[in-house]
Amino acid sequence: MRIALIGYGKMGKEIEQIALSRGHQIGLIIDQENQADLHAENLKNIDVAIEFTNPDSALGNYQICFEANVPVVSGTTGWLDKIDLVKEKCQLGSGFFYASNFSLGVNLFFELNKKLAALMAPFSEYNADMEEIHHIHKLDSPSGTAITLAEGIIENHPKKTKWIEAASMKEDELSIFAKRHGSVPGTHSITWHSDVDEISIQHLAYSRKGFALGAVLAAEFMPEKKGFFGMKDLLKL
The missing domain is CATH 3.30.360.10 (Dihydrodipicolinate Reductase; domain 2)
Structure with missing residues (x-):
């Protein structure tokens, strides 16, 4: 599976290591220095995007991925006042997985x-x-x-x-x-x-590893899926 990492801080780097250890490829890395590289052309061979950024940029990142038909796994918090907009996109065929915590x-x-x-x-x-x-x-x-x-x-x-x-x-x-x-x-x-x-x-929590593993498991869950999902769907709680 080819993964786009949107956000490459400590969590993004932890996710990268776990994804690689599970046999996945990192096809795109977006951080503050190259935000302009997040566009449809760079997403065309991506199976799923994992997004850990900040509340101000999250919604825009989701929309770019949706337009490129790339499902999104996001752990960014603080943007939930806009959640209805994301759910509307999911009803139209986008795939989105959100958790406030992936552990x-x-x-x-x-x-x-x-x-x-x-x-x-x-x-x-x-x-x-x-x-x-x-x-x-x-x-x-x-x-x-x-x-x-x-x-x-x-x-x-x-x-x-x-x-x-x-x-x-x-x-x-x-x-x-x-x-x-x-x-x-x-x-x-x-x-x-x-x-x-x-x-x-x-x-x-002792470290970020539990959160990062959960995010990668969510990414493995999402290819070809349409709709709005969360940890209850992944863990069958």
């Missing part, structure tokens, strides 16, 4: 989080909050993973209707505390606390 462990954590929220729903004495920690170069805050976790709680706990990136005493608000330290790959913690005890679940 197998994190996606199992998503399901655990939903289950715990549903279990806690009858017990009004417990309230929840969330903490996420990432490296200082992460642009969006809170992280896309934190937002996905928050949405999982809101979907499964009737008293939570929205999240807020601040401390809140309101019963319907889920507080998210986003911190940026050093080179932390990603830590997410959810705590349900009462006056007498607390229950916490946590996912701690």
Whole structure:
């Protein structure tokens, strides 16, 4: 399979190594210095594009790939206010795979989080909050993973209707505390606390390798596919 890497930072380089180790070829690399090279001619022999850039350029990158009939796997977060535009393209025949986090462990954590929220729903004495920690170069805050976790709680706990990136005493608000330290790959913690005890679940990433492997597995899943896909489709959760 010939892969285009759109974004060649630390994650892009990790994805490259895993893709090569699995027998794939890197047919195109796009980074800040050569963004103009992302066009239909350079994409004509590409089977799938893996996109890890930033919220400002992501949508434009997707559109160029869609026009060249190249499916996209993206881990860029912070652009979801435009997600309806991408879904419209998918309905017209484009292929797109999005995950706020490609780690197998994190996606199992998503399901655990939903289950715990549903279990806690009858017990009004417990309230929840969330903490996420990432490296200082992460642009969006809170992280896309934190937002996905928050949405999982809101979907499964009737008293939570929205999240807020601040401390809140309101019963319907889920507080998210986003911190940026050093080179932390990603830590997410959810705590349900009462006056007498607390229950916490946590996912701690040791490196980017788990994210990169998930992105390559998603790329292997996407050739010839049309529509909007995610980790639930890949992992059959």
